[in-house]
Amino acid sequence: MQIILISDRLAKARSVTLSLRHLVGSALLAVALLFAGTAALYWISLRYAAEIRIPVLQQLVLAAQESEAERARSFVQQNLNAMAVKLGEMQAQLTRLDALGERLSSLAGMRPQEFRLSEAPGLGGAAPTLMPPQNLSLADFNEKLLTLSRDVESRNDMLGVLEAQLFEQAVKKKLMPTMLPVAAPYNASGFGKRIDPFSGQWAMHEGIDFLADAGSPVVSAAAGVVQFAGFHPQYGYVIDIDHGNDLVTRYAHLSKLFVKEGEILQRGRRIALTGNTGRSTGPHLHFEVRFRGVAQNPAKFLVLSNAVARTQ
Numbered sequence: 001m002q003i004i005l006i007s008d009r010l011a012k013a014r015s016v017t018l019s020l021r022h023l024v025g026s027a028l029l030a031v032a033l034l035f036a037g038t039a040a041l042y043w044i045s046l047r048y049a050a051e052i053r054i055p056v057l058q059q060l061v062l063a064a065q066e067s068e069a070e071r072a073r074s075f076v077q078q079n080l081n082a083m084a085v086k087l088g089e090m091q092a093q094l095t096r097l098d099a100l101g102e103r104l105s106s107l108a109g110m111r112p113q114e115f116r117l118s119e120a121p122g123l124g125g126a127a128p129t130l131m132p133p134q135n136l137s138l139a140d141f142n143e144k145l146l147t148l149s150r151d152v153e154s155r156n157d158m159l160g161v162l163e164a165q166l167f168e169q170a171v172k173k174k175l176m177p178t179m180l181p182v183a184a185p186y187n188a189s190g191f192g193k194r195i196d197p198f199s200g201q202w203a204m205h206e207g208i209d210f211l212a213d214a215g216s217p218v219v220s221a222a223a224g225v226v227q228f229a230g231f232h233p234q235y236g237y238v239i240d241i242d243h244g245n246d247l248v249t250r251y252a253h254l255s256k257l258f259v260k261e262g263e264i265l266q267r268g269r270r271i272a273l274t275g276n277t278g279r280s281t282g283p284h285l286h287f288e289v290r291f292r293g294v295a296q297n298p299a300k301f302l303v304l305s306n307a308v309a310r311t312q
Contacts, residue, residue: 093153175243176243176301180221198279218251221287222249235253236253237278248291254285256275257272
């Protein structure tokens, strides 16, 4: 492309040749200058809109500020909603922990005031000096909240396992014959070899004889199921109670029975009255503990509940 320049100052006309590259470069430069000028004018207008007091510009600035504030409010509200949900979940978990703590304290035999999950523990200490105090950011708060939620859930699971173990131990304890079957001052005859009162020979005494007046209440030494309740030629009126795990207790020489076979009993339930039936020389209670059919020393079980049996 050629451009012919004519002027009074020129002796003759001149021609300038413009290539395509020159034209494209000039066009791009013009566009860049146009955009730069427009941007500068827009920035100056927004920057000094308050001083210039142009209604249109002021409305544009106000709209931009309101839009930014709305985005900020929306962001904060979304985070608050998420935190509210998480706090609700934690509150439910803490309620479960409170109830679980009460059950655990009951199973463990603790006083309620010794196991208070609902009360915040006392915290304190000297003011920090190694590092300057810093404000907690929203991201830090969310991270701490998530970590705390995971810790609460983990503790809840662990306490659940502990509750199951304590419950199992409590059940086993209730099924152990550790309660004195009769309110007797002392034992007339202990477990082991003794001289038989009828034959005068050495014989194995497979239980403990509690000296008691006829008609004294007899209670179940542990929870269980009545295996046998009736008359036996040697034991007289007798009751056998199955406590599970191959453990059976026997109450012999009774005068009156209050339970029948198959009946489920609680620990300490009155089952009979003492008497002098069967192979007996006088009113008393013969008490046996058998494991897999083999007689055990009942005193070893009674000692577990601090009811120490005095044997001869």
